[in-house]
Amino acid sequence: MSDPLSAVPPPGWSPLRSPLSRRALLTGALASTVAAAAGCFAPNAPTKEDVSGPTPGARVPIELWSGWTESAAKQIESILADYNRSQTAVVAKHVVVPGDMTQKLLAAVNANRAPSAAIVFGAGLSYQLAARQALVAVEDIATPAELDRMNSWMTPGLRELGRFEGKTYFVPMWSQCWxxxxxxxxxxxxxxxxxxxxxxxxxxxxxxxxxxxxxxxxxxxxxxxxxxxxxxxxxxxxxxxxxxxxxxxxxxxxxxxxxxxxxxxxxxxxxxxxxxxxxxxxxxxxxxxxxxxxxxxxxxxxxxxxxxxxxxxxxxxxxxxxxxxxxxxxxxxxxxxxxYTYGDGFVFPSRGKDPGAGWQLAQKLTGISGDVDLYSKLFTTWQCVNGPTSTQVDRSAYFRQKVIARCPGYDTIFLDELAHADYYLYPPKIPxxxxxxxxxxxxxxxxxxxxxxxxxxxxxxxxxxxxxxxxxxxxxx
Incomplete structure (x- = not known):
């Protein structure tokens, strides 16, 4: 077998879900062969400079890559605008990378031009990138207090989804349930x-x-x-x-x-x-x-x-x-x-500009920061799109009124099983x-x-x- 990373249909695809399925719409033509890019990438563990936090006293531009377009991109950019207004050190920009996210991400890492963070569709990709030392682990950029907050916020089964070989390389925004x-x-x-x-x-x-x-x-x-x-x-x-x-x-x-x-x-x-x-x-x-x-x-x-x-x-x-x-x-x-769940979420490329700033942004868009109303707005871009990473979202009146109330059975069927399953099957945690x-x-x-x-x-x-x-x-x- 070759190692094309993403040259496969997205997890969960089937002939009864056409190429216009939800995931295909989000990713465009995400699946593309990147064997050449993977072959030329020389693995290199992140240096201290790689994982530095936001530079004090300057508005450093950082990039968030995703495959989202149209209404989804507008929603993300609206949330980024709110985020930018609260920042004195960085200004985040959404960069749409449709069709060949994986190839471009590996090429950018190899050229020392990777973004601060990227949103990838499926944790399986993060395991492969982490095995190639193309990602920075959250434990290497987060403070002890932030790690505690992440661990207390996220449902244990979804926290484990992001872990590979003892560290966290993938932070889900949401995860699938059925x-x-x-x-x-x-x-x-x-x-x-x-x-x-x-x-x-x-x-x-x-x-x-x-x-x-x-x-x-x-x-x-x-x-x-x-x-x-x-x-x-x-x-x-x-x-x-x-x-x-x-x-x-x-x-x-x-x-x-x-x-x-x-x-x-x-x-x-x-x-x-x-x-x-x-x-x-x-x-x-x-x-x-x-x-x-x-x-x-x-x-x-x-x-x-x-x-x-x-x-x-x-x-x-x-x-x-x-x-x-x-x-x-x-x-x-x-x-x-x-x-079975695979998640859509954040990764932090090695050799990227200020992955620490990318981590700060990820906390906002996953609910870890504590701004539950902001996080809840993601679930109105595509109404009730997936399961949130925490059961604590129900403390948000916005989530109860704008999300749960519009989707009968969403909380009692989908969210209940995601949060309280006895066993979680993830994409294979192998390179x-x-x-x-x-x-x-x-x-x-x-x-x-x-x-x-x-x-x-x-x-x-x-x-x-x-x-x-x-x-x-x-x-x-």
Whole structure:
């Protein structure tokens, strides 16, 4: 396997989420090959000069890179304006880097022109950059008081998301959580009670089958629901993709196998070719395609997704559209709540100008600084977009009135499971995370299409990824 870092679809992407999905909209064409840039970057631990704080007595310009454009960029820039008015030492500028964030970030680090901070979409990227010594750890730029404040603010499971090899390299703004949005009209028409959520995954699959309708040719007309996201389901089965010490690839872990079997069994029961034809018929429809969203257009009765679906409903749902949200159920016999989450958040490039100032800015945009109302405004850019990093946001009247009140079920379904899960599955915390997950996605697609048996596919990925990881460690010893 090569090491393209980000030359893969973003975590959670599936054929049932078109290229106009929420994440694709945020990133533009984020996935781009950066092997050349990674190869020419000479790892170098940050020097004392690299991690210096804001320079007293001067308004030093610093840059925040992100892939956000349009309304999201305007919101970030508005928040930056508030931040700049409170600063005497620095002035922050938002730099939009659509399409090739990773490549540009590595190139900038190599040329000693990196920004003070960047927002990346998925913690997996931070693990890979940290392994290449391309990032500064928060512990190297924060004061003891700031570290205490971060640790007391963030939900423990999300604090751990940002850690790699004992230090914090990624500070999430928010993190993903999951639920099942239901078209009440279609559910009732199929004899499924929308007010009685399925008790386990098998009951959910049965509800999906009942709500599916077929046309005169026997092709799927309205899909009851489905998922292709192995990681999301693996979280529910408490599976592991890599050992805790990061040395052993565990694709054949029982939880991964059970998750893959559940998805594959559903596709098989519906007819693999029919499912494939239905996906092809969507022709670019996705969660961010306005009223062409399959769920809002009435050609998909439910959608297993994140809370960003609220934004689509509020913006694009047709008049009279009746809906509700079910919890994403656990497998039968599994008592603990497991969740897969990957986050969107801040990293601090090594060799950047004043990463300490970038850290000060990150505290404002993650709630760590204590300005909860300012942090809450991020959740109105895309209404209820994801789960906040702390349960303490509910002390903000703004968050309660402008966020929770507009999204029924957001707090009781999505936020509850994110804050109180018993087990968190993260992107693999290894230097070769992207090549591993890319290979896993590709092989699992073959499984769903009936081309390769599940166990054979998982064993192949495990063997190849283990070899790839060992090779990387040998080359960078």
């Amino acid at each position: 639920g099942v949005f239901v078209n009440r009209t279609l559910a009732q028409k199929a004899g499924v009670d929308p007010d009685s959520p399925p008790e386990d995954l098998d009951a959910l699959a049965e509800a999906w089958r009942k709500m599916t309708t077929f046309d005169s040719r026997g092709e799927i007309e309205v899909l009851g629901g489905s998922t292709t996201d192995l990681s999301v389901v693996t979280g529910r089965f408490l599976g592991r993709l890599v050992s805790e010490d990061g040395n052993t690839i565990t694709t054949t872990d029982p939880g991964v196998v059970s998750a893959g079997r559940w998805i594959d069994d559903f596709w098989s029961s519906m007819g693999r070719k029919k499912m494939q034809n239905y996906v092809a018929s969507l022709q670019g429809r996705g969660e961010r395609s306005g009223n062409q969203d399959p769920f809002l257009a009435g050609i998909q009765a439910t959608t297993l997704t994140g809370p960003w679906q609220y934004d689509s409903i509020l913006r694009y749902a047709p008049k009279g559209f009746s809906w509700t949200v079910w919890p994403f159920p656990k497998p039968a016999g599994v008592t603990k709540r497991g969740i 070769t995370s992207s090549t591993y997950t890319s290979a896993l996605d590709a092989e699992f697609e073959k499984v769903r299409l009936g081309q390769v048996p599940l166990e054979e596919a998982l064993a192949k990925v495990q063997s190849d990824a283990q070899t790839d990881l060992a090779r990387w460690k040998e080359q960078h010893a």
